[in-house]
Amino acid sequence: MAALFGFVGLTAAQRRTIGPEPIIQASVEQLVRLFGDKARTPVATLYKDWAADALTATEDDLIAAGHPLPDARPWVSGDWSPVLMLAGSETSVTNPGYLEGAAEAAPRVAADIERIWQGLPRRSASASTL
Numbered sequence: 001m002a003a004l005f006g007f008v009g010l011t012a013a014q015r016r017t018i019g020p021e022p023i024i025q026a027s028v029e030q031l032v033r034l035f036g037d038k039a040r041t042p043v044a045t046l047y048k049d050w051a052a053d054a055l056t057a058t059e060d061d062l063i064a065a066g067h068p069l070p071d072a073r074p075w076v077s078g079d080w081s082p083v084l085m086l087a088g089s090e091t092s093v094t095n096p097g098y099l100e101g102a103a104e105a106a107p108r109v110a111a112d113i114e115r116i117w118q119g120l121p122r123r124s125a126s127a128s129t130l
């Protein structure tokens, strides 16, 4: 099985203006550079721009805001803070928005959950009730 990965260096507004055809054409040309002439006639191409999907993106999502800056302030405050934890990369205090941030944020929240779990009162059960 092959896997391909690439980036489209156009903003949502630029993609909206030029439409899908030039992007599909540029993608095919890149595949030709990578794999040779046979790639010039793909069986099919499928173009999906999630930014243009009304059920996925709002107008606010069309503005690329970049990665968040590292910030040690808690993301959740008030009554929710003991019960709602955010484990996504964006909440990393070192590399938000990157894989490294995900690898930092997830174990932090796992440790928080473990700490809460350990602090919960335990009910003992005899073997006969298990």
Ligand SMILES: Cc1cc2nc3c(=O)[nH]c(=O)nc-3n(C[C@H](O)[C@H](O)[C@H](O)COP(=O)(O)OP(=O)(O)OC[C@H]3O[C@@H](n4cnc5c(N)ncnc54)[C@H](O)[C@@H]3O)c2cc1C
Binding pocket: 087, 088, 089, 090, 097, 098, 099, 100, 102, 106
């Ligand atoms: C195109 C692209 C290129 C990138 N390139 C780089 C790069 O070069 N270097 C880099 O460091 N980072 C890169 N990143 C960013 C990096 O991939 C993310 O920061 C990282 O994967 C975030 O990890 P996460 O665990 O926070 O979230 P995710 O990896 O998004 O994991 C969230 C998981 O939750 C699941 N999920 C969502 N909703 C539910 C639900 N209701 N129930 C159950 N499961 C659910 C999702 O399916 C997903 O598996 C890239 C991201 C993209 C999209």
